[in-house]
Amino acid sequence: MITIDNLHKSFGGVEVLRGASLEIQDGEVVALIGPSGEGKSVLLKHVAGLMRPDSGRIVFNGKDIFGLGHAELMSLRSRFGFLFQNGALFDSLTVFDNVAFPLREKTRLGEKDIREKVLAELKQVGLTGAEDKYPSQLSGGMAKRAALARALVGSPQIMLFDEPTTGLDPIIVHSIHALIASTHKRFGFSGIVVSHAIPGIFAYVQKVAVLYGGVIRFVGTPKEIFETDDVVVRNFIQGSLPAETFPSREQAPPQSKANELQERAL
Amino acid sequence: MGNQADRWLLTPIRGLGRVPLSVISNMGRMGIFLVQALFFTFAPPLKFFRLLKQIKFIGFDSLLVIVLTGAFTGMVLGFQGFYTLSRVGSTALLGPMVALALLRELGPVMAALMVTGRAGSAVTAELGIMRITEQIDALEILGLSPFRYLVVPNLLAALICLPLLTAIFNVIGILGGYLIGCKLLGVNGGTYFGSMSDYMGMKDVLIGLYKSICFGGIIAWVCCHKGYTAGFGAEGVSKATTQAVVLSSVLILVCDYLLTSVLF
Numbered sequence A: 001m002i003t004i005d006n007l008h009k010s011f012g013g014v015e016v017l018r019g020a021s022l023e024i025q026d027g028e029v030v031a032l033i034g035p036s037g038e039g040k041s042v043l044l045k046h047v048a049g050l051m052r053p054d055s056g057r058i059v060f061n062g063k064d065i066f067g068l069g070h071a072e073l074m075s076l077r078s079r080f081g082f083l084f085q086n087g088a089l090f091d092s093l094t095v096f097d098n099v100a101f102p103l104r105e106k107t108r109l110g111e112k113d114i115r116e117k118v119l120a121e122l123k124q125v126g127l128t129g130a131e132d133k134y135p136s137q138l139s140g141g142m143a144k145r146a147a148l149a150r151a152l153v154g155s156p157q158i159m160l161f162d163e164p165t166t167g168l169d170p171i172i173v174h175s176i177h178a179l180i181a182s183t184h185k186r187f188g189f190s191g192i193v194v195s196h197a198i199p200g201i202f203a204y205v206q207k208v209a210v211l212y213g214g215v216i217r218f219v220g221t222p223k224e225i226f227e228t229d230d231v232v233v234r235n236f237i238q239g240s241l242p243a244e245t246f247p248s249r250e251q252a253p254p255q256s257k258a259n260e261l262q263e264r265a266l
Numbered sequence B: 001m002g003n004q005a006d007r008w009l010l011t012p013i014r015g016l017g018r019v020p021l022s023v024i025s026n027m028g029r030m031g032i033f034l035v036q037a038l039f040f041t042f043a044p045p046l047k048f049f050r051l052l053k054q055i056k057f058i059g060f061d062s063l064l065v066i067v068l069t070g071a072f073t074g075m076v077l078g079f080q081g082f083y084t085l086s087r088v089g090s091t092a093l094l095g096p097m098v099a100l101a102l103l104r105e106l107g108p109v110m111a112a113l114m115v116t117g118r119a120g121s122a123v124t125a126e127l128g129i130m131r132i133t134e135q136i137d138a139l140e141i142l143g144l145s146p147f148r149y150l151v152v153p154n155l156l157a158a159l160i161c162l163p164l165l166t167a168i169f170n171v172i173g174i175l176g177g178y179l180i181g182c183k184l185l186g187v188n189g190g191t192y193f194g195s196m197s198d199y200m201g202m203k204d205v206l207i208g209l210y211k212s213i214c215f216g217g218i219i220a221w222v223c224c225h226k227g228y229t230a231g232f233g234a235e236g237v238s239k240a241t242t243q244a245v246v247l248s249s250v251l252i253l254v255c256d257y258l259l260t261s262v263l264f
């Protein structure tokens, strides 16, 4: 179980996280949604121990990860898979070597097994034939899929996805969601998916959390979020829905827009 | 009111403290960085392939610029030394004069400054870009130390390459001095080389060697640190690169002074 406990973080005097708290049970995938620039990526990096909070804790199986020694932190981290928002592929390595990197460095697999696994993973994300390309030769969407393959190849126990489908075309979006869902079924990782793909993401996550104003403003099941009384959350969800699925019955009255503006000003 | 007056009075005093504070905390961070880098240098495994790659990048790829600057430095020394020595009528000592200046001072310093500009800046830019594109974070997520993969290879490569590049710089410089002094200005070639071995000892060679090793360490340390801690965005990387070159160059000259005064 991962507990995010009252996390505060500011950059140069600007408070980004103001006491964010969230719990992720074992085997549970949580969708983290919220407007751009709210600090979703920052929150994810705290969970992975890549950033240190100004105050607050991340407790993983009863241990505060910021209190761990170097060796403990390193061994904990190797159980994490992280898909960075911009891919973060090693640009001195080809796509194949990027995906093979975790296996070569962290396992004792032979080159033949590695090749098999890497090619299978690349096939899953639809990148067959791009093995020998360098990251600079890939389109944004291809780079993201290569990064996804690299994050999944080591079958990590905890997966953190930072916008796995942003900037991809609709067909690929669907297949990426299906891939994450099926990988989750197979390996049962726990994790967080930051996404703007509403409602597509709701199909396979167990919980939804909304980051707003530096705190987790809402946590609940995908079903509950459509029934919430919180105007801010409702407006965000409705604003994020594609036009054709816009539920006219739930259309927010003009009043709620004013409420939201008020909320933002506060 | 009192509060306001307090603020008026305190602001400049606080400002005074800020500069030394940030300098000191920066030095502390750089010190910690060096300790970590040294720790991973001696903790196996060593990333041998990356080390070879950096040796090629810092060493081999710097050869051309080292040969060029070495040749011209030696040629200038040939002219300048001949001019000075001819005034006191002892142009026979041109050889040791050129060689001593190169081995003890100019060789290590010039080679280090050249490597800073050519390779050090590139190392900073590379690490800085890896930092802002989160490639360094990606290494850490895998439970792998960025120090082992990125910093140690640069550090070892610089420690290995700088003495070698300095030696090449010196040899080319001495030949440049020979070209000007003997071929152009008519000093006897046998005297040029012969008097060198009369007036120089192992100590002169060793001083140059110690210096070049120190300078190699400084370049790798400063340039890796600046890249590793580069700020946000393209601006962060360009700032880090400038700072790395300026700080390395200054530290090289300061360290040169200290070593010269200690080893004199």
Ligand SMILES: Nc1ncnc2c1ncn2[C@@H]1O[C@H](COP(=O)(O)OP(=O)(O)O)[C@@H](O)[C@H]1O
Residues within 6 Å of the ligand: A011, A016, A035, A036, A037, A038, A039, A040, A041, A042, A043, B232
């Ligand atoms: N390393 C950093 N240094 C300074 N500011 C940062 C850093 N990382 C993120 N920020 C700031 O934190 C805020 C939240 O960023 P981010 O987490 O990327 O938002 P998002 O919710 O879109 O993922 C932004 O204003 C961003 O500028």
Ligand SMILES: [Mg+2]
Residues within 6 Å of the ligand: A040, A041, A042, A085, A162
């Ligand atoms: Mg983000």
